[in-house]
Amino acid sequence: MKKELLKFLLFSVLMLLVPLALHGSYLMNVLVFVGIHTMLAVALNLLLGYAGQISLGHAGFFGLGAYLSAILTTTFGFNPWLVMPLAAVVVGLIAFLVGFPILKLKGHYLAMATLGLGVIIYIIINETVDYTGGPSGLSGIPNLAVGTFVFNSDIRNYYLIWTAALAVILLAVNLTNSRVGRALRAIHDSEVAARVMGVNARLLKVQIFALSAIVSALAGSLYAHTMTFVSPASFGFNFSVELLTMVVIGGLGSIYGSFLGAALLTLLPEFLRSAQDFDIIIYGGVLMLMVMFMPGGLVRGVPELLKKMLGNRGGVGNA
Amino acid sequence: MLEVSAITQIFGGVTALDDVSFAIAKGDITGVIGPNGAGKTTLFNIISGIYSQTSGRVMLEGQNVSGLPPERLAPRGMVRTFQNIELFGGMTVLENVLVGMHTRCSSGFLACALKMPWSVREEARIRREALRWLEFTGISELSDVTSANLSFGKGRLLEIARALAMEPKIILMDEPAAGLNSQETIRLTRLIQSIREMGITVVLVEHDMELVMDICDRIVVLNLGRKLAEGTPREIQDKKEVIAAYLGEDS
Numbered sequence: 001m002k003k004e005l006l007k008f009l010l011f012s013v014l015m016l017l018v019p020l021a022l023h024g025s026y027l028m029n030v031l032v033f034v035g036i037h038t039m040l041a042v043a044l045n046l047l048l049g050y051a052g053q054i055s056l057g058h059a060g061f062f063g064l065g066a067y068l069s070a071i072l073t074t075t076f077g078f079n080p081w082l083v084m085p086l087a088a089v090v091v092g093l094i095a096f097l098v099g100f101p102i103l104k105l106k107g108h109y110l111a112m113a114t115l116g117l118g119v120i121i122y123i124i125i126n127e128t129v130d131y132t133g134g135p136s137g138l139s140g141i142p143n144l145a146v147g148t149f150v151f152n153s154d155i156r157n158y159y160l161i162w163t164a165a166l167a168v169i170l171l172a173v174n175l176t177n178s179r180v181g182r183a184l185r186a187i188h189d190s191e192v193a194a195r196v197m198g199v200n201a202r203l204l205k206v207q208i209f210a211l212s213a214i215v216s217a218l219a220g221s222l223y224a225h226t227m228t229f230v231s232p233a234s235f236g237f238n239f240s241v242e243l244l245t246m247v248v249i250g251g252l253g254s255i256y257g258s259f260l261g262a263a264l265l266t267l268l269p270e271f272l273r274s275a276q277d278f279d280i281i282i283y284g285g286v287l288m289l290m291v292m293f294m295p296g297g298l299v300r301g302v303p304e305l306l307k308k309m310l311g312n313r314g315g316v317g318n319a
Numbered sequence: 320m321l322e323v324s325a326i327t328q329i330f331g332g333v334t335a336l337d338d339v340s341f342a343i344a345k346g347d348i349t350g351v352i353g354p355n356g357a358g359k360t361t362l363f364n365i366i367s368g369i370y371s372q373t374s375g376r377v378m379l380e381g382q383n384v385s386g387l388p389p390e391r392l393a394p395r396g397m398v399r400t401f402q403n404i405e406l407f408g409g410m411t412v413l414e415n416v417l418v419g420m421h422t423r424c425s426s427g428f429l430a431c432a433l434k435m436p437w438s439v440r441e442e443a444r445i446r447r448e449a450l451r452w453l454e455f456t457g458i459s460e461l462s463d464v465t466s467a468n469l470s471f472g473k474g475r476l477l478e479i480a481r482a483l484a485m486e487p488k489i490i491l492m493d494e495p496a497a498g499l500n501s502q503e504t505i506r507l508t509r510l511i512q513s514i515r516e517m518g519i520t521v522v523l524v525e526h527d528m529e530l531v532m533d534i535c536d537r538i539v540v541l542n543l544g545r546k547l548a549e550g551t552p553r554e555i556q557d558k559k560e561v562i563a564a565y566l567g568e569d570s
Contacts, residue, residue: 171432178431178442179417179424186407186418192369193405197485198393198422211428253409 004173011256012166019155028154030270032226035161036219037262039168041246042255043215048244049252050176051208052188053103054111056240057118061213063125063235064091065220070141070230071131080144084221088214095213099206118240126232137231144225157226164222168215172255184208185253249290251297260298320345320520321366321489326375328361328544335361337544339375343489343537348511348521350531350552353541354564359524360402362541363493366522367399368392380488394422396488400478402497402524408467412458412477415466416449419484449484456480456510472503479510489520496527508534532556540564 022028044058068087072078102113125132132138143152144160151160175181186194187201195201224230242265250261272282294301321343328336336358343349351359364370366377368389377385379395389399398419407415424445426438453459456476461469466477475495482490495511496504504527511534515521525531531538532552540548540555542564548555555561 174434175428175432178434178438179421179426180428180431182410182414182418183421185410185414189407189409190405192389193401193407194418195389196367196393196399196405197418197481198390199418200390207428 004177007256008166008170008173011169011259015162015166016159019158023155027270028158030266032154032157032161034259034263034266035158035165036223036226037243037246037266038165038259039219039222040216040243041250041258041262042168042172043212043219044243045247045250045252045255045258046172046175046184046215047208047212048247049254049258050181050184050188051205053205053209054107054244055114055209055212056111056237056244057114057116057121058212058216058243059235059237059239060118060121061091061095061216062220062223062239063121063230063232064094065217066224066230066235067125067132067138067220068217069221069224070138073142073225074138074140075131080142080221080225084218087221088217091217092210092214096206096210099209103202103205103209115237115240118237122232122236125235132232135232137229139229141224141228141230143228144222151226161222161226164218168218169255169259176255180204245287249287249297251299251301254297254299257297257299264298320347320380321522322376322378323362323366324376324378326362326365326377327373328358328365328370329373335544336365336372339541339544339546341539341546341549343520343522345520346515346518347536348515348523348534350535350538351522351524351541352526352528352531352538353547356543357541358544359541360493363399363491363522363524367397367491393485396486397491398482398485398487398489399491400475400482400493400495402493404471404474404478406466406469406474406477406481408465410466411462412453412464412466412469413446413449413462415477415481416452416484417445419452419481420445420449422485452480452484455483455513457506471498472500475499475503475507476510479514483514483519487519489522490514492521492523492525494524494526496525496530504530 018031019028022031040058040062044055047053047055065087068090069080069083072083072087073080098117102110102117105113126135143150145151151157176184183194183199183204186197186199187204191201246261246265247258248261249264250259251257268283268286275282323342324340326336326339327334339358339362351362353359361370365372368384368387368391371386375385376383379392379397384392384395407418410418424441426435426441430438450459450462453462456479458473458476458480461473466474469477475498479495492511496507499507508530511521511523535552538550538552538555539546540561547564548558548561
């Protein structure tokens with residue numbers, strides 16, 4: 001597993017050096033979003049790509065984390081650093097309790113149930129106006145701070161978010177290359193055989209669902225504190241689908257693939273902005289082509305494509 | 320070792336098993352045979368906890384294990400293989416065997432994510448052991464191959480290696496020779512004998528009569544969900560009702 005560590009270090013150094021090239025650019029702000037989306041995509045990938053269980057409600061967990069942090073720090077004046085783990089634990093507990101009944105479902109039924117869960121969370125956020133501010137949102141959320149050092153600029157937020165995102169990536173890589181990760185993939189490939197080998201499939205599915213929700217909630221808290229403003233529109237069904245798209249496009253069952261998917265889907269709309277009204281069409285077209293020609297996601301499709309191109313040029317061809 | 324008493328299984332209105340009882344001694348190789356539709360696989364699914372029987376009892380080492388799911392039978396030393404091979408297709412051969420060791424290690428979410436020293440040591444230990452099981456079944460050169468790419472015969476060997484990695488007390492094999500060529504069947508026969516020599520009790524459902532008569536200590540014959548006969552291979556071969564069931568005559 002030395003190779004995994006090297007890959008991670010290389011990736012970390014690269015991500016930490018990015019600001020040197022882009023310092024002062026508006027792209028720094030976009031890259032903060034890439035970091036938040038990476039955490040979310042990795043969290044969803046653990047559930048979908050590894051354990052093979054779909055969720056169309058992850059925007060809900062993201063929203064719960066964001067709103068718990070927002071409400072408890074503004075209305076109730078708690079310390080943001082204290083609220084963050086608290087919010088994560090609460091969301092994890094909710095996911096754990098809800099997970100037991102709904103993860104008995106499979107395939108389309110599980111998709112519907114998680115979709116319902118996401119919608120319920122969205123409606124609660126939207127309707128409890130007294131606490132959440134309803135559709136107009138909640139502003140004045142404090143930035144995170146260490147002593148007098150406040151994370152209130154793009155560059156500071158970049159390092160804050162990417163420290164968290166890199167930690168999530170490292171832990172996820174470790175987890176997936178371990179006894180637990182193998183058990184997750186085993187459930188995906190053959191649940192009955194996994195159970196015969198002593199894997200408690202039912203419990204493990206609920207555990208990974210809860211873990212995925214916890215990471216999403218943490219991303220939500222960080223989002224609230226870097227944006228200092230939250231509104232329900234960021235946590236609706238559309239965003240759950242966008243997260244799913246990131247995971248699939250990047251590559252199911254690949255942690256770095258989730259980064260690629262998150263980066264592509266976050267950066268693409270920025271670059272397409274100049275195409276004005278055509279951006280949606282280009283965006284949709286890219287998605288269609290991806291699913292048709294790179295079903296394994298970017299992380300597998302691009303190396304394959306390169307191999308093919310280099311192979312043909314060298315005249316070796318495919319055996 | 321294993322005692323099955325008065326097992327009855329009804330699916331809708333169909334009685335798949337009707338009052339089946341037998342006992343299996345520790346260290347024996349027992350064959351369960353019978354024509355198609357006799358209820359052999361249903362019986363295996365009940366013993367291994369995949370189905371819950373309508374009535375009757377399964378005892379493992381003197382303890383009632385009726386209705387326990389497979390993941391709770393595994394720590395008690397029961398494992399099985401499947402007729403249509405159930406591998407973890409997206410994982411390598413080695414990783415498949417490592418999953419077989421799930422009950423024999425203990426690292427949880429936190430220890431795995433943080434790569435705690437004991438978890439790293441455990442991982443190194445089970446990797447060494449897993450390789451030994453691959454050597455034992457003769458497929459160690461394939462350890463890094465994705466298991467979905469294995470031939471049927473190699474897949475079967477991997478399934479057995481994975482089951483043995485659990486260090487079970489009893490192994491149930493559902494038609495281990497199905498789909499194997501004659502050379503592979505000979506290897507399988509030797510493998511099953513060496514599994515028994517390790518002190519593991521073997522129960523197999525099998526259609527290959529030569530294999531069954533060759534290696535089984537005892538045989539249970541099922542027909543139309545009922546136990547038709549039980550005894551040593553020699554005794555079974557001479558029984559009129561068994562011959563009748565296989566040839567479809569009225570006895």
